[in-house]
Amino acid sequence: MASSVDLVIFGASGDLARTKILPSLKHLARRNGTALRVIGAGRSEHTQSEFRDLVSESSGSAELAAGAEWVRLRYKDPESFTPVKELLDGTKTAIFYLATPPATFSDILSTVGNSGMVTKGDPSRRIVVEKPLGHDLASARRLNSQLAASFDEEQIFRIDHYLAKDTVQNVLALRFSNSLFEPVWNRNLVETIMITAAEEEGIGLRAGYYDHIGAVRDMIQNHVLQLLALVTMEPPTTFDSDYIRRAKRGALRAVLPLDPTQAVRGQYEGYLDEPGVAPDSRRETYAAARVHIDNWRWDGVPIFIRTGKALKRRATEIVIKLRDAPSLRVGGRRQRGIATLIVIRIQPDEGITLRIGAKRPGVRFEMVPAGMRLDYAHLTRTALPDAYENVLAEVLAGGHSAFPGGEEIELSWEIVDPLIKSWEQDGHPEPYPPGSWGPQAADDLLADNGGGRWIVSGDEPGTA
Ligand code: NDP
Numbered sequence: 001m002a003s004s005v006d007l008v009i010f011g012a013s014g015d016l017a018r019t020k021i022l023p024s025l026k027h028l029a030r031r032n033g034t035a036l037r038v039i040g041a042g043r044s045e046h047t048q049s050e051f052r053d054l055v056s057e058s059s060g061s062a063e064l065a066a067g068a069e070w071v072r073l074r075y076k077d078p079e080s081f082t083p084v085k086e087l088l089d090g091t092k093t094a095i096f097y098l099a100t101p102p103a104t105f106s107d108i109l110s111t112v113g114n115s116g117m118v119t120k121g122d123p124s125r126r127i128v129v130e131k132p133l134g135h136d137l138a139s140a141r142r143l144n145s146q147l148a149a150s151f152d153e154e155q156i157f158r159i160d161h162y163l164a165k166d167t168v169q170n171v172l173a174l175r176f177s178n179s180l181f182e183p184v185w186n187r188n189l190v191e192t193i194m195i196t197a198a199e200e201e202g203i204g205l206r207a208g209y210y211d212h213i214g215a216v217r218d219m220i221q222n223h224v225l226q227l228l229a230l231v232t233m234e235p236p237t238t239f240d241s242d243y244i245r246r247a248k249r250g251a252l253r254a255v256l257p258l259d260p261t262q263a264v265r266g267q268y269e270g271y272l273d274e275p276g277v278a279p280d281s282r283r284e285t286y287a288a289a290r291v292h293i294d295n296w297r298w299d300g301v302p303i304f305i306r307t308g309k310a311l312k313r314r315a316t317e318i319v320i321k322l323r324d325a326p327s328l329r330v331g332g333r334r335q336r337g338i339a340t341l342i343v344i345r346i347q348p349d350e351g352i353t354l355r356i357g358a359k360r361p362g363v364r365f366e367m368v369p370a371g372m373r374l375d376y377a378h379l380t381r382t383a384l385p386d387a388y389e390n391v392l393a394e395v396l397a398g399g400h401s402a403f404p405g406g407e408e409i410e411l412s413w414e415i416v417d418p419l420i421k422s423w424e425q426d427g428h429p430e431p432y433p434p435g436s437w438g439p440q441a442a443d444d445l446l447a448d449n450g451g452g453r454w455i456v457s458g459d460e461p462g463t464a
């Protein structure tokens, strides 16, 4: 018997489904009296009871587990989708979630699109696609056309779960709900911008996905460029999703394609021994690049981005470094210059720090770095929801505020494509020790391009 809302998850026994999607469904299993049913689908062999155990273990919801169904199918074989169609017969809302590697998206989209399970323009039939959408600009364009052939834009949810993080959404609040920041947010007062998305863990058991993808496609093309767009875009007309997407498109259009001569790739030592990694893999697990933004607001400001696996610790941060104030002399002695930093701590330890210079308490007039901190957790009594819970709540409600539009995704591929092509053609990533901040060359990249040195809170006095 069909339920009110059916969520068909392709690749439901995979890493994403087990670690993010199913756990997030626990609080969404019943909304406004509407029951949710999970239909897992994939090539793997599972009995219904095995899949129910998996749902129970991952989600912690007995209710969700009790109603869950498993359908074994082959993504290229439309006939094998028939049991899904039968399960969906009479359902009010059906959501198809592609939680599989990007290479499978086209086959699944064409089968779902031609199956009679969806009707273009019917908002009760929704499609959710994971990032990265495609593996380059051309494939992203093909997938966007394929999506558009079967679905209207309001039926399509392209996931970038960073957009559903509260701290990422707070970038908009910080910039556009406070009159303090916007006047300094430009080339006149900003000396440099740095975006770090560092992870402590290696690739774990995800070689099947990661060794074909690498850090640029996995993180830069989507999460990091979305952060960059939010930080550098012009004020949107309203906070509604259409206007925010429009402002982000404007920002991404002004970003020049990444230049391989101003970029660094790394591979953590031990990567080649990870299960499933090709013994001669040249895949990058670290990437850093200088970004040029060719517009009135940011012309000439050195902007740097970096991401990597197996780094010193997990830290996603945006650092806006303001130009130094003139440092005055006291008794003939020049004071120590202390750069003003606006640090947006996306995760962990979510919040914002304003690092300023202050007078050291005592008789002498001496400057020390000091921090003014907003700890995001103090704004709420409850734990911050996981981004996937926000994403899924939005999909179930049919809202679009936490999703990038198709054009933004294509613009992002335009930015990274030349770098990926150049790196795939030749050269090797530089090895870096796990637990470090990546290759030395990434420090040189900053130093040689007017960026000083990488800043991340905790490693910079006064920002912790
Ligand atoms: P997995 O490698 O775990 O794959 C998920 C499922 O897809 C597998 O269980 C398998 O199911 C099916 N699958 C795997 N490889 C293939 C293949 N070559 N051909 C056909 N089917 C395959 O990947 P993840 O779950 O880690 O990622 C899935 C998607 O989610 C990716 O697009 C990724 O970018 C995205 N993502 C993942 C995150 C994560 O933390 N894991 C976070 C954010 C996004 P079966 O064998 O049953 O068909």
Ligand code: BG6
Binding pocket: 131, 199, 218, 387
């Ligand atoms: C995913 C990437 O999109 O984001 C993973 O595929 C990465 O490789 C993950 O680990 C990071 O997400 P978060 O929310 O843990 O920062």
